[in-house]
Amino acid sequence: MTHREYEMHGGIASEHRFQLFDEPESRVEGVARFLYSGWQGGGPLLVVARPLHWALIQARLEANGCPVSALIAEGRLIALDAATTLASFLDDGQDTPNPVLFYKHIGTMVSRLSKRGRLHAYGEMADVLAEQARFSAAHGVEILWEQLGARESFTLLCGYASAHFGDPRDATSLRRICRTHTCVHADASDLLGTWLLNDRQSRYHTQEVAR
Numbered sequence: 001m002t003h004r005e006y007e008m009h010g011g012i013a014s015e016h017r018f019q020l021f022d023e024p025e026s027r028v029e030g031v032a033r034f035l036y037s038g039w040q041g042g043g044p045l046l047v048v049a050r051p052l053h054w055a056l057i058q059a060r061l062e063a064n065g066c067p068v069s070a071l072i073a074e075g076r077l078i079a080l081d082a083a084t085t086l087a088s089f090l091d092d093g094q095d096t097p098n099p100v101l102f103y104k105h106i107g108t109m110v111s112r113l114s115k116r117g118r119l120h121a122y123g124e125m126a127d128v129l130a131e132q133a134r135f136s137a138a139h140g141v142e143i144l145w146e147q148l149g150a151r152e153s154f155t156l157l158c159g160y161a162s163a164h165f166g167d168p169r170d171a172t173s174l175r176r177i178c179r180t181h182t183c184v185h186a187d188a189s190d191l192l193g194t195w196l197l198n199d200r201q202s203r204y205h206t207q208e209v210a211r
Contacts, residue, residue, distance in 0.1 A: 014149030018181035020193030032060035038120025046121040135173035162193040
């Protein structure tokens with residue numbers, strides 16, 4: 001794992017994490033653990049995920065004692081569909097997201113939630129693009145999150161499927177995306193993700209992934 005701790009912009013401290021998951025189960029476990037920690041800390045939660053993933057994550061949170069429905073009713077947790085939200089600021093087939101629309105649909109929500117405590121957000125919008133091999137667009141989305149982190153204080157986890165970067169020709173795209181994050185990680189049980197991020201093992205990833 002490479003880690004830059006919190007990224008400081010004046011008095012604002014944001015954390016922008018990147019994590020590779022080999023299987024849906026590891027994603028569910030990792031994201032549920034991340035969101036559970038945010039809930040225990042008393043802060044609000046934001047989820048922008050595929051509906052199936054969110055259903056599984058929600059079930060895991062509830063099994064662990066997190067009152068998801070109550071949090072949604074209180075406005076402390078907002079769950080959005082990744083593809084629908086992505087379409088609100090990125091036209092189909094385009095690789096350059098609209099920063100004005102991103103702030104309108106995402107930034108204002110983050111700002112509002114952040115007033116209720118330290119926000120923990122989980123996002124899959126860039127992963128949706130990576131699944132389509134639209135790595136330039138995914139990088140653009142991560143840049144917008146990074147810029148938002150200079151204005152608002154939050155902890156964001158961006159989850160990606162390891163398989164989206166399995167082709168060695170995508171190594172440069174993976175490095176570019178990793179460099180927009182403060183923390184790059186794959187659990188030891190996610191063997192492909194670990195291999196992709198470990199430059200000592202992979203001849204395709206020979207550069208440091210963090211700034």
